[in-house]
Amino acid sequence: MTVEARERTGTLAGRRFVVTGGSRGIGAAVVRLAVAEGADVVFGYQRNADAARELCQEVTKAHPDRICTALPVEVSDQEDVAEFIEGALGALGSIDVLVNNAGISRSSAFTGTPRGEWDELVETNLGGLFNLTQPLVRPMVERGAGAVINLSSVAGLHGSAMQAGYSTTKAGVIGFTKALSKEISGFGVTVNAVAPGLIETDMTAVIPAEYQELVRARIPSGRFGTPRDVAHTVCFLASDRARYITGQVIEIAGGLVL
Ligand SMILES: NC(=O)c1ccc[n+]([C@@H]2O[C@H](COP(=O)([O-])OP(=O)(O)OC[C@H]3O[C@@H](n4cnc5c(N)ncnc54)[C@H](OP(=O)(O)O)[C@@H]3O)[C@@H](O)[C@H]2O)c1
Structure with a gap:
């Protein structure tokens, strides 16, 4: 299919994706x-x-003609990621789109946050970003085409109380997205981030019901988002329709401002 035809239809036909954290939540919806x-x-x-x-x-x-393969990976472990990438290349040949979705959140008052919790957030949410992105963008740059989509959060844009560590890593995702886009967009590789608000996944299911109600009341759209709400924007950013969008952070939060 030609670029023009893909642009007209918005299709992802022929695009080869790597998605981290695809087993559940937002990642599964993207898959x-x-x-x-x-x-x-x-x-x-x-x-x-x-x-x-x-x-x-x-x-x-549902789509017997398509490849959908799952591989285990610990994103904070560079060697493990190298093995994962080898497996992905074996299945797909080459990679056009990287969705850096795997992430963890932790909640605690900063004054009582153990250093280990902070390190775990940094190693997973930012270490994973390095480990996946560096080896996968090199061939994209050489080929002159590709898209990287990173999962940030409204916590990274506005700061979330009791989540200093998580907010720090998600703000880091934004800095990384903007810097890398300046470095490689000239080679035809777009780099963008999405910043979801509260999305119905296992990550938000642990929020106490009372607090969920308080937050829901502050969301202009009147509801938490669904993983599919986020997946639509991720897939748009991966498509030819978005090829002139780079270095951006798109909020998907039903109007919520923390
Ligand atoms: N849910 C929200 O409201 C929300 C809001 C803003 C931003 N986000 C961001 O969106 C992304 C996805 O969130 P989610 O709510 O869909 O999360 P989730 O339901 O908790 O799922 C997390 C996914 O990441 C994988 N994962 C976790 N730690 C990993 C590690 N160290 N190495 C490899 N894979 C790992 C999990 O694998 P297993 O299934 O094998 O455990 C799972 O597939 C995260 O980056 C999160 O920060 C979420």
Whole structure:
């Protein structure tokens, strides 16, 4: 399919995706939507092999002509990521789109935050960004085409109380996105971030019900987002329709400002 045809239809036909954290939540929605729009996908998971296998079965049943493969990876471990990338290249040949989605959140008053919690957030949310992006953008730059989409958060834009460590890493994702876009957009590789508000996933399910109600009341759209709400923007940023968008942070938060 030509670039013009892909642009006209907004399709992801022929695009080869790597998505981290694809077994659940937002990552799983990106996997489902990208394959439905014509992409081939390799996604990573950390521990949930059953959920990853079930997602592959579901997606492959719906789109038997597409590749959907799950591989385990610890994103904070550079050697493990190198092995994951080797597996992804084996399945897909080369990679057009990287979605840096895997991430963790932790909540504690900063005055009582153990240093280990801070380090875990940095190693996962920022270490993972380095480990995946560096080896995968090199060939994109050489080929002169590609897209990187990073998961930030409204916490990174506005700061979230009781989440200094998480907010710091998600602000770091934004700095990285803007800097890298300046470095490589001239080679045809776009780099963007999305900043979701509160999305219905396991990550937000742990928020006490009372606090969930308080936040919901402050969301102009009147509801938490769905993983699919985020996946639509991620897939748009991966498509030819978005090829002149780079270095941007798109909020997907139903109007919520923390
Ligand atoms: N949910 C929200 O409201 C929200 C808001 C703003 C931003 N975000 C961001 O969006 C992204 C996805 O969030 P989510 O809510 O979908 O998360 P989630 O439901 O908790 O799922 C996290 C995913 O990341 C994987 N993962 C976690 N730690 C990993 C590690 N060290 N190495 C490899 N994979 C790892 C998990 O794998 P397993 O299934 O194997 O554990 C899972 O697939 C995160 O970066 C998060 O910060 C979320």
